[in-house]
Amino acid sequence: MKLKENIAISDSGYLFNPSTGESFIVNPLGMEVLQFVKKGKSFEEISREILTRYNVDPITFEKDYQDFIHQLRQYLLIGSDE
Amino acid sequence: MEKQRYERPILKKLETGMPGKFGIAANLPPSTHIDGISVDSLVETYGSPVFILSEKTIRSVFKKAKKAFTTRYPKVQFAWSYKTNYLNAVCRIYHQEGSWAEVVSGFEYDKAIANGVEGQHIIFNGPDKSAVYLEKAIRNDSIIHIDHLDELYTIIELTEKCAKRPKVAIRVNMDTGIQPMWDRFGFNYENGQAWDALNKIMHFGKLELVGLHTHIGTFIMSPQAYGVAAQKLADLTIGIRQKYNHTIKYIDLGGGFASANTLKGFYYPGSDTNPTFDDYAEAITSALLNTQFTPDNLPLLILETGRALIDEAGYLLGTVIANKRLSTGKRTTIVDIGINLLFTSFWYEHKLTPARHYSQYTEATTVYGPLCMNIDVIRENVNLPLLNKGDHFVVHHVGAYNMTQWMQFITLRPKIVLIDEDGTAHVIRDNETIDNVMNMEHLPPHLK
Numbered sequence: 001m002k003l004k005e006n007i008a009i010s011d012s013g014y015l016f017n018p019s020t021g022e023s024f025i026v027n028p029l030g031m032e033v034l035q036f037v038k039k040g041k042s043f044e045e046i047s048r049e050i051l052t053r054y055n056v057d058p059i060t061f062e063k064d065y066q067d068f069i070h071q072l073r074q075y076l077l078i079g080s081d082e
Numbered sequence: 083m084e085k086q087r088y089e090r091p092i093l094k095k096l097e098t099g100m101p102g103k104f105g106i107a108a109n110l111p112p113s114t115h116i117d118g119i120s121v122d123s124l125v126e127t128y129g130s131p132v133f134i135l136s137e138k139t140i141r142s143v144f145k146k147a148k149k150a151f152t153t154r155y156p157k158v159q160f161a162w163s164y165k166t167n168y169l170n171a172v173c174r175i176y177h178q179e180g181s182w183a184e185v186v187s188g189f190e191y192d193k194a195i196a197n198g199v200e201g202q203h204i205i206f207n208g209p210d211k212s213a214v215y216l217e218k219a220i221r222n223d224s225i226i227h228i229d230h231l232d233e234l235y236t237i238i239e240l241t242e243k244c245a246k247r248p249k250v251a252i253r254v255n256m257d258t259g260i261q262p263m264w265d266r267f268g269f270n271y272e273n274g275q276a277w278d279a280l281n282k283i284m285h286f287g288k289l290e291l292v293g294l295h296t297h298i299g300t301f302i303m304s305p306q307a308y309g310v311a312a313q314k315l316a317d318l319t320i321g322i323r324q325k326y327n328h329t330i331k332y333i334d335l336g337g338g339f340a341s342a343n344t345l346k347g348f349y350y351p352g353s354d355t356n357p358t359f360d361d362y363a364e365a366i367t368s369a370l371l372n373t374q375f376t377p378d379n380l381p382l383l384i385l386e387t388g389r390a391l392i393d394e395a396g397y398l399l400g401t402v403i404a405n406k407r408l409s410t411g412k413r414t415t416i417v418d419i420g421i422n423l424l425f426t427s428f429w430y431e432h433k434l435t436p437a438r439h440y441s442q443y444t445e446a447t448t449v450y451g452p453l454c455m456n457i458d459v460i461r462e463n464v465n466l467p468l469l470n471k472g473d474h475f476v477v478h479h480v481g482a483y484n485m486t487q488w489m490q491f492i493t494l495r496p497k498i499v500l501i502d503e504d505g506t507a508h509v510i511r512d513n514e515t516i517d518n519v520m521n522m523e524h525l526p527p528h529l530k
């Protein structure tokens with residue numbers, strides 16, 4: 001799973017997709033997840049990282065993570081090749 | 083190291099050129115406390131969901147309403163509309179504030195008596211008064227608001243039996259320029275039914291005609307409609323004096339003032355745009371003062387205000403059960419409050435606030451109740467912070483009708499807690515238990 005190359009991400013959580021002209025915002029946790037995804041980390045790695053720092057149980061995070069990835073996919077921000 | 087507070091990751095598409103609905107900050111301040119007690123501790127102590135009533139708010143709203151009228155008109159009497167919320171603790175607060183009782187059934191009548199209301203301060207409304215209760219009302223000197231001729235004839239029959247002169251008024255329905263026109267209760271003004279009933283009462287001679295009553299509808303957004311109603315009842319009062327030299331003691335304009343809730347389909351929040359007590363009072367009292375009444379023969383003005391007095395004092399606290407997405411991608415939130423407890427969500431966009439601080443990120447969501455029914459929707463579309471499973475939230479302005487029209491359906495009804503003026507919480511109605519429900523059932527022998 002890979003974030004599309006041309007997506008611009010600002011530090012303040014603002015995303016721009018030049019191929020569609022659409023813009024998005026992500027919240028700070030969304031931003032963290034996005035950065036991990038960009039670096040090509042697996043769900044297991046991301047989950048481990050988030051669970052050590054945030055007050056959340058693994059099941060809730062997995063569900064929220066899947067939902068977030070699904071949203072990225074729906075808006076064509078990541079390739080659906082995987 | 084203490085862990086940071088978790089907020090689920092979200093991605094939100096920005097709609098360019100589309101200002102937020104209403105241009106109103108989506109981020110409502112949280113309601114962490116009610117009258118000094120934290121929402122979390124209320125839920126912990128009394129369970130979720132739980133209804134909370136603020137005695138402080140009940141009394142302060144009542145005083146505001148009373149002041150709006152008494153500063154404009156010398157003789158004003160409120161009568162608490164039992165059906166709106168007939169918990170004994172609630173009724174007694176209104177009675178302490180000086181309200182009479184307005185009841186529409188034998189059950190409500192008995193409740194008013196049990197709450198210590200003097201018979202003569204009970205107004206008996208409604209289309210279904212049994213002969214047994216009419217007799218009770220006559221013997222107690224209560225005021226009977228006659229709804230139809232069949233009732234009038236029953237009362238006439240009972241006068242002999244009771245050897246009393248029943249105190250009566252008629253309920254009048256009328257065109258006040260608003261739709262729908264509630265013409266199924268009482269006698270119509272425009273087509274002469276009201277005069278017909280009044281003539282029958284006056285000619286019979288054994289009933290004491292003390293008042294005229296109307297209730298033009300509920301959540302009436304037009305104060306002017308009340309001006310019209312007051313004027314029409316004043317005309318009848320003056321007509322009765324001219325024709326029979328009889329003085330009508332009071333004009334009762336019923337209930338129906340809007341509370342601060344937002345009706346579905348309205349653009350702006352009700353708290354900003356709905357008429358205030360002052361608006362209604364101005365319309366009603368000017369209409370009365372601008373008639374031929376002289377200062378010494380002004381009738382008493384009775385008001386049976388329900389929802390506008392109590393809505394604001396009621397809160398319903400609940401808990402998030404789950405977050406989900408529909409097949410369309412739409413975010414939904416499932417909570418433990420269903421329409422069985424919050425039936426006013428059919429009419430209102432109830433204000434929902436979280437019980438703690440969240441970040442400024444919000445998501446548009448549909449809030450569903452826990453019932454297995456498609457109609458169990460609390461809010462169709464509301465911007466909420468990123469609530470997690472287990473988080474608490476507050477539904478506002480639920481004091482009217484929910485605690486009387488709630489249903490025991492699928493789940494059991496929760497506790498109702500009153501926070502007194504000193505900030506002490508009291509359970510004023512227990513939660514239901516399975517035994518309460520099962521004890522009313524009986525098994526035929528062949529099914530035991």
Ligand SMILES: Cc1ncc(COP(=O)(O)O)c(C=O)c1O
Pocket residue numbers: 163166184207208297299300301336337338339386387388389390482
């Ligand atoms: C006769 C009568 N009086 C008073 C009320 C209270 O009305 P509201 O709660 O709209 O003020 C009602 C409610 O239906 C009513 O029928």
